[in-house]
Amino acid sequence: GAVVSQHPSWVICKSGTSVKIECRSLDFQATTMFWYRQFPKQSLMLMATSNEGSKATYEQGVEKDKFLINHASLTLSTLTVTSAHPEDSSFYICSARDALAGGTGELFFGEGSRLTVL
């Protein structure tokens, strides 16, 4: 099946620094990718929709200047957490769908990236 890869799988950073997380579709093109955040023992919360070649769409309450999203190609979207604080520590997950596939509309998910801000 289609594969979505995230990097890094885990990262520890100091408060005030910025961290970039990459999401790649390895064997398909994705015009749209989604970014989720998950706190311990909670469900996935949608943060934003990443659109190739255009600005991302952010969910209510998600600061676009803090969580910078870039979707410069059909196989790569990046999420940059700027000026990270301990409360940004979370599990970040991306998902994507094959833009050229018909059928199921199945969304594929990355392995997730665990961010810990000290």
Next chain:
Amino acid sequence: DAKTTQPPSMDCAEGRAANLPCNHSTISGNEYVYWYRQIHSQGPQYIIHGLKNNETNEMASLIITEDRKSSTLILPHATLRDTAVYYCIVRVLNSGNTPLVFGKGTRLSVIA
């Protein structure tokens, strides 16, 4: 908001069938029922989906009631590796630009 209701947790003995229920009483005619699961510290994994007919694949079976207001995911022979949070989601087919909205899911614990 999630449009489904699931029990928060369930236990199942290893080797037995795990039956996970989901209520989706407000489902629309063009919405499918999708099931995903999330093993601890991993991204969600697609399991199965269906519209109104029962479906089966190598992972599970999906039983949808005739009125489509509820469904049951069946893992025929649960193993310890099936311990995960299972999410039932309703969604329009091929809505590629529409994200999945996750509810709280059911935490399935498979016990040896």
